[in-house]
Every structure is written in C-alpha cells, then in structure tokens.
Amino acid sequence: MSDAVLRSTQGRIGILTINNPPVNALAAAVRDGIKAGIEAFGGDANIDAIVLIGGGRTFIAGADIREFGKPPQGANLNDVIAAMENCPKIVVAALHGTPLGGGLETALGAHYRVALPSTRVGLPEVHLGLLPGAGGTQRLPRLTGAKYALDAILSGRHIPAPEAKNKGIIDALVEGDDLLAGAVAHAQMLVAQNAPRRRVRDLTVTLESPDLFAETEKAIARRARGFKAPWNIIKCVQAACELPFDEGMKRERELFVELLTSQESAAQRYYFFAEREAAKVLDVPADTPQRPIKTAGIIGAGTMGGGIAMNFANAGIPVTILEAQQEALDRGLKTIRTNYENTAKRGGMKAEDVEKRMALITPTLSYDGLKDCDVIIEAVFETMEVKEGVFKKLDAVAKPGAILATNTSGLDVNQIASYTNRPGDVIGMHFFSPANVMKLLENVRGKATEKDVIATVMSLSKKIGKIPVLVGVCEGFVGNRMLRMRGIQSAYMLEEGALPQQVDKVLYDFGFPMGPFAMSDLAGNDVGWRIRQGKNEKEKRNVRYSGYVADAICELGRFGQKTGSGYFKYNLPDRTPIPDPEVEAIIEETSKKLGITRRAISDQEILERTLYPMVNEGAKILAEGMAQRSLDIDVVWVNGYGWPVYRGGPMWWADNVVGLKTIHDALMKYRDASGDPFWEPAPLLKKLVQEGKKFSQL
Structure with a gap:
C-alpha cells in the first residue's frame, strides 16, 4: 500500500486519504495509490461505499507539473478516473481547499462530490498554455452545460463552492469543520437510499446556442491573440457536444498533446x-x-501616489496620504473614490466595500502625520532635488525602524539613502502605472539596505497584490534600462526609413499589447522631451542622438493621446492610433537634415534591432549583479512591459527560441555594418556562446 494514499474504514465506508503534502499534487505515487485503493475497496464485501479525501490543507490541488515532458511513470490519470467511475461501490469525493486542474478532474470521476463551503474548484490549465487533459473538457460541460464550462475553462478561474453546487459540479455542502464526518454521512445516506452510481460521462451536454463556439471565438479573439490553448479548449468543448464520450476524450488527448509539445506552453x-x-x-x-x-x-496624492495608496487599502492596511496643498489632496482622494466607484459599477466590489476602503485612507498636510507609519513610500516629482528634501524630512519624523521607500523609476537609490541617517532602512519600491492595476513591483536594493528590510518588502509586495522582483541600483534598474535600448533603435529606424506604424505593427504582431510609439503616445511624449532638453549638446554628441524626430513632434505640441496627436493621430475618446501624414513629413525632413538616405527596412530587421539589444543589455545586467537570475528579468518584462507570456520573457526567448549564437552573430553584423559600439556583444553573451551555455545555466 502506498504511503501517498492511506486506507482506513469507518463502519462499512472505505476511506482513501491522500497524503502528499503540501498540496497533495497528483504525483505517480498518488495516482497509483488511488487506483489501488479503489480496486481494493471495490472488491471488499465489507465495504458499501468509498470516500476519497485529501489530508492536510487541501484535496488534490492539481497535477505535478514537474512531471510534464518526462517519461510517464505510474498509473495514467485517465485510468485512475476510469477505475473510480467503474467501481462497483459508490465513490464520494470530499473536497476542501483548492481542488484545481487534475484535482477537480479526479473529483469529476467520483459518482458524487461534497465540499466545505470555503472550497474553490477550477480548471486553470489555460494559464500554463494547456487544457484539462484528463476529461475536464468532456465531463464539466455534462454537469454545467457547454457555455458555463467554456467560460470556466477559458478563464481558469477559481469557482467558489456555493456557485459550484448551484451549477451541479458539487452535490452537497458540508456544514461545520469536519469534512470527513460529513462525507461519510453523505455516503451512508446514498447507500441507504440505494442511490445509483452516477457517472458524469453518461450525462448529456446542454448546448445553449448553436452559435456558441463561433461567438466565443469572436469574443476572445483579442485577449487570446498569440495563445494556442484557448482555441484548443473551444474545440474540446465542441467535441463534448458533438461526439460520443470516448471519441471526445480521444479528441481532448490529441489537442492536449499538441499543446504540451508547443513552444507556447513550454514558455x-x-x-x-x-x-x-x-x-x-x-x-x-x-x-x-x-x-x-x-x-x-504615502507622500504624494497624484496618479502614482493615489494608486499606491489603493494597494494598501485593498489589502486592509491603513494608509496615510500626504500632500503639500489641500486642493491636491482633495483631488487625489476624489480620484481614488472615483476609481473604487467605477470598480463597484462594473461588479468588481460591493458599494459598501468602497466606503470600507476609503475609511482606511487618512489624508494629511503634515509630515507629522507619518510619524507612526511602519512603511513610508514617496511618490513625488522625479528629480533628485525633490527626493532629497523629502527624505531629509522623513529622516526627522519617521519612527525608528520604519522602512523608507522611494518610488523612483531610475534615480540612484544609494544617493537617496544618503540623505538620511538610516540608509539601511531605505529601499526602492518602483511601482508601475497605473499602480493600482499593474502587478510588477521592482524592489531596488541599495548598498546599505538591511536584509530584514528586503525580506519585509518582498513579503509586503505579495500582501498588497504585487509580483515582486529584487533588482540593483543602476540607471533605469532592469526594465527601463532594457527598454531604453529598444527605444534608441526604434528612433534610429525612423530616421533610416521606417515609419511608426511599421515598427509598432512588428512588435504588436510579436505579442506586445502595443508598439513603442503608441506606448510613448500613451505615456506622454513630453516627459522624455523635457529630460532631453536638460542634456547639453556635448552629451548629445557623445553618442548618436536618438531624439531628433521625437523633439520635432513635441515642438508642435504633439504630446500623445492627451493632446489628440503624437506619433499618431487620435479621434478622442477613441484611442486607436491613426497614421498621420504630418508625422511622415516630419520624419522624412529629419532624415534629409541628417543626410540619411531612406531605405526599406524589413520586419525582420525591426524585430532584431528592437529585441536583440534588450537581450544584450540583459546580459550586462546579469554580469553586474543588477538582477539575481535571468528569470528575474523575464518576470519584470512580462509583468511590467507587456512581453507576451507565451514567449517566456526576453532571456528565455533568447535561450530557447532564437539561440544566443544567433543573437551574438546579429549584433556583430550590425556593429560591423554601422561602426556603432552600441552593437558590441556583452562579455557575458560572448562567454556563453563560446561555452555553448544559456542564461538559465548561470
């Protein structure tokens, strides 16, 4: 008998308890143990029914995805489920915690399902570029109808137990804390009632509309762009409606294997x-x-400060927000309230939740209002002079042990820390705009930042709903430093022959939500313009200047979406970028002034010149220790800059899709053709190519 699945009895009820902590993942030993236990109890004349339950904090929380891509071992999950369905004794699955993916599929193989009200079930395989591969796409529609199942599998969302019961996924909720007692009682009741062994596979799917699948494909077209799994999921649920169960299972398997071996799912x-x-x-x-x-x-009640404050209020943490003027404070609080009310109107929260969260936000016009705060984050104007004044004041009023954080997107955190007498308490917390929406949080470690400060901030980041990555102090940190490389080459290519719409289309087709020029219009072109105006002519001459077209556009007041024009035109409130002949004329005139003969630039060249320099800069970041691992860079780019997750991240993509030698050789080609040292391969990239290694092997 496997230790991963324990057998016991209560009267004439056999109990199989899954014992594979921490989350009872469906490892080979678990699958073997369930199958053997079902067969043993099924053939025992002293047993009337079987309860399958998870030990510890959850029922089966899903497949052991570390087994994916490895030679199969142990019983196949479909065979385990078949053993349950065909068992001569009633099988009851007792659910608690998060029975997800293969966990829910296993439960769907039982004849009946009971659960604690706190249970959440779901089929989230879509987030791994997969689909439920053990009958989930065939059984769930038979319980809920095709439309609900399709929505549940495509979203991968966690379904609360009361909703699952309402939809027929769960048969009964067990009140109280003793799930096992409730499940045994339910099994005894079924036996006493001579209830049938109800197999989900024998049910008929309800198809709510003959146009359901075409309508679903149309509805998901934009958000599923570039992904493979959603389209295969639709085909599977359609098969559940149109084919006998065994043929539907065969179709599910074919489409699952197609995904399992795909580059998208690997990423x-x-x-x-x-x-x-x-x-x-x-x-x-x-x-x-x-x-x-x-x-x-929080210091600053503007767009960024207000968004940061919302993160803390959302997590139930009281937050005091400071502004210099009452008018700015009132405006900031009004914006926060409006954001919450809009969320409530969309059904994202209850009206009373708006008031609860607003009650957690205390406004103040005095730094003394921050003296009892455990963490203080400044979100003020991005100049060192302003930051200096803020941190000197904080140093004077903050209590001992308070964490002092800067939201700077690229200034020197070590210099900011030097304005205090407690540099060990200072850290960067670079939120991304809009701060109440964007998931990434670049936490910036200064040379003096204490380890307990780092540990606290990394943990706090998750509490306020963020995905944290620790980075080092350098200009632009990880994300913006790499973004600058893309921006430089994008600008050069305009001078050499490309147009904004061509560059943007290449990167949009690659999978980004928008290209660099539409992104600049969204952020506001005037921000970079003012920074460039602060540079003297000597700085501009040290490297090839990349701001000529951008400067010319800004001089016409074309600051982007907020002015209705930038690199593109906008018919506000519609924010669709429209190519503008006026911009094309500016670009052509700029090329003429610079003595550049314009030429046709291929899409492949655009892809190489925008993305390969980012990878090269990532190699420098790794060599300098500004990121711990290549995966940290990937997490930054997926969550902060829209790198498509089905391409893994820039460093994974370089390692596994393009190949480091290909990137190295392309950099050398552009360097030799242009004479520009910009293209010199990073020493680490050269070394890895020579050794035949990947970034992931560092």
Whole structure:
C-alpha cells in the first residue's frame, strides 16, 4: 500500500486519504495509490461505499507539473478516473481547499462530490498554455452545460463552492469543520437510499446556442491573440457536444498533446515557476525576521501616489496620504473614490466595500502625520532635488525602524539613502502605472539596505497584490534600462526609413499589447522631451542622438493621446492610433537634415534591432549583479512591459527560441555594418556562446 494514499474504514465506508503534502499534487505515487485503493475497496464485501479525501490543507490541488515532458511513470490519470467511475461501490469525493486542474478532474470521476463551503474548484490549465487533459473538457460541460464550462475553462478561474453546487459540479455542502464526518454521512445516506452510481460521462451536454463556439471565438479573439490553448479548449468543448464520450476524450488527448509539445506552453510553464522563484532572494534566508507592517504612509496624492495608496487599502492596511496643498489632496482622494466607484459599477466590489476602503485612507498636510507609519513610500516629482528634501524630512519624523521607500523609476537609490541617517532602512519600491492595476513591483536594493528590510518588502509586495522582483541600483534598474535600448533603435529606424506604424505593427504582431510609439503616445511624449532638453549638446554628441524626430513632434505640441496627436493621430475618446501624414513629413525632413538616405527596412530587421539589444543589455545586467537570475528579468518584462507570456520573457526567448549564437552573430553584423559600439556583444553573451551555455545555466 502506498504511503501517498492511506486506507482506513469507518463502519462499512472505505476511506482513501491522500497524503502528499503540501498540496497533495497528483504525483505517480498518488495516482497509483488511488487506483489501488479503489480496486481494493471495490472488491471488499465489507465495504458499501468509498470516500476519497485529501489530508492536510487541501484535496488534490492539481497535477505535478514537474512531471510534464518526462517519461510517464505510474498509473495514467485517465485510468485512475476510469477505475473510480467503474467501481462497483459508490465513490464520494470530499473536497476542501483548492481542488484545481487534475484535482477537480479526479473529483469529476467520483459518482458524487461534497465540499466545505470555503472550497474553490477550477480548471486553470489555460494559464500554463494547456487544457484539462484528463476529461475536464468532456465531463464539466455534462454537469454545467457547454457555455458555463467554456467560460470556466477559458478563464481558469477559481469557482467558489456555493456557485459550484448551484451549477451541479458539487452535490452537497458540508456544514461545520469536519469534512470527513460529513462525507461519510453523505455516503451512508446514498447507500441507504440505494442511490445509483452516477457517472458524469453518461450525462448529456446542454448546448445553449448553436452559435456558441463561433461567438466565443469572436469574443476572445483579442485577449487570446498569440495563445494556442484557448482555441484548443473551444474545440474540446465542441467535441463534448458533438461526439460520443470516448471519441471526445480521444479528441481532448490529441489537442492536449499538441499543446504540451508547443513552444507556447513550454514558455508559460517556465514562467509559472519563474514568477514564484523571483520572490526568493538568494542571500536573504526565508526565515529572516520581518518588520511588522501595520500602517503605511504615502507622500504624494497624484496618479502614482493615489494608486499606491489603493494597494494598501485593498489589502486592509491603513494608509496615510500626504500632500503639500489641500486642493491636491482633495483631488487625489476624489480620484481614488472615483476609481473604487467605477470598480463597484462594473461588479468588481460591493458599494459598501468602497466606503470600507476609503475609511482606511487618512489624508494629511503634515509630515507629522507619518510619524507612526511602519512603511513610508514617496511618490513625488522625479528629480533628485525633490527626493532629497523629502527624505531629509522623513529622516526627522519617521519612527525608528520604519522602512523608507522611494518610488523612483531610475534615480540612484544609494544617493537617496544618503540623505538620511538610516540608509539601511531605505529601499526602492518602483511601482508601475497605473499602480493600482499593474502587478510588477521592482524592489531596488541599495548598498546599505538591511536584509530584514528586503525580506519585509518582498513579503509586503505579495500582501498588497504585487509580483515582486529584487533588482540593483543602476540607471533605469532592469526594465527601463532594457527598454531604453529598444527605444534608441526604434528612433534610429525612423530616421533610416521606417515609419511608426511599421515598427509598432512588428512588435504588436510579436505579442506586445502595443508598439513603442503608441506606448510613448500613451505615456506622454513630453516627459522624455523635457529630460532631453536638460542634456547639453556635448552629451548629445557623445553618442548618436536618438531624439531628433521625437523633439520635432513635441515642438508642435504633439504630446500623445492627451493632446489628440503624437506619433499618431487620435479621434478622442477613441484611442486607436491613426497614421498621420504630418508625422511622415516630419520624419522624412529629419532624415534629409541628417543626410540619411531612406531605405526599406524589413520586419525582420525591426524585430532584431528592437529585441536583440534588450537581450544584450540583459546580459550586462546579469554580469553586474543588477538582477539575481535571468528569470528575474523575464518576470519584470512580462509583468511590467507587456512581453507576451507565451514567449517566456526576453532571456528565455533568447535561450530557447532564437539561440544566443544567433543573437551574438546579429549584433556583430550590425556593429560591423554601422561602426556603432552600441552593437558590441556583452562579455557575458560572448562567454556563453563560446561555452555553448544559456542564461538559465548561470
């Protein structure tokens, strides 16, 4: 008997308890243990029914995805489920925690399902670039109808137990904390009633509309762009409606294997682990004591400060928000309230939740209002002079042990820390705009930042709903530093022959939500313009200047969407970028002034010149220790800059799709053709190519 599945009895009820902590993943030993236990109890004349239950904190939380791509071992999950369905004794699955993916598929093989009200079930395989591969796409529609099943599988969402019961996924909710007692009682009741062994596979699917699948494909077209799994899921549910069960299972298997062997799923499975790994800091042990964070302070009630404050209020952490003027404070609080009310109107929260969250936000016009805060984050104007004044004031009023954080997107955190007498308490917390929506949080470690501060902030990031990555102090940190490389080449290509719409289309087709010029219009072209105006002519001459076209556009007041024109025109409130002949004329005139003969630039050249320099800069970042691992860079780019998750991240893509030698050789080609040192391959990239290694092997 397997230790992964324990057998016991209560009267004439056989009990199989899954014992594979921490989440009872469906490893080979678990599958073998369930199958053997079902067969043993099924043939035992002293047993009337079987209860399958998870030990510890959850029923089966899903497949052991570390087995994916490896030679199969143990019983196939479909064979396990078939053993349950065909068992001569009634099988009841008792659910708690999060029975997801293969966990729910296993439960659907039981004849009946009971659950604690706190249970959440679902089929989230779509997030790994996969589909439920053990009958989930065939059985769930038979219980819920095709439309609901399709929505549930495509979203991968976690379904609360009361909703699951309402939809027929769960047969009964067990009140109280004793799930086993409730499940045994339910099994005894079924036996007493001489209830049938109800197999989900024998039910008929309800198809709500003959146009359901075409309508679904149309509805998901934009958000599913570039992904493979959603389209295969639709085909599977359609098969459940149109084919006998066994043929539907065969179709599901074919489409599952197609995904399992795809580059898209490999990238998404990689990213699944990368995101979890990024939260770990190599030289900060997991048991490092953390500072208690019960209250937070935010300096600045503008778009960024208000968004940051919302993150804390959403997590139930009281937050004090500071502004210099009452008018700015009132405006900031009004914006926060409007954001919450709009969320409530869309059904994202209840009206009373708006008031609860607003009650957690306390306005103040005095730094003294921050003196009791455990963490204080400044979100003020992005100049060192302003930051200096803020941190000197904070140093004077903040209590000992308070964490002092800067939201700078690229200024020197070490210099900012030097304005205090407690540099060990200072850290960067670079939120991305809009801060109440964007998931990435680049936490910037200064040379003096204490380890307990790092541990606290990385943990706090998750509490406020962010995906944290620890980075080092350098200009632009990780994300913006790499983004600058893309921006430089995008600008050069305009001068050489490309147009904004061509560059943007190449990157949109690659999978980005928008191209660099539409993104610049969205952010506001005037921001970069003012920074460039601050540079003297000597700085501009040291490298090939990349701002000529951008400057000319800004001089006409074309600052982007907010002015109705930038690189593109906009018919506001519609934000669709429209190519503008006026911009094309500006670009052509700029090329003429610079003495550049315009030429046709291929889509492949655009792809190489925008993305390969980013990878090269990533190699420099790794060599300098500004990122711990290549996966940290990937997590930054997927969550902060719209890199398509089905391409894994820039470093994974370089390792596994393009190949480092291909990138190295292309950089050399552009360097030799242009004479521009910009293209010199990073020493680390050269070294890895020579050794035949990948970034992931560092």
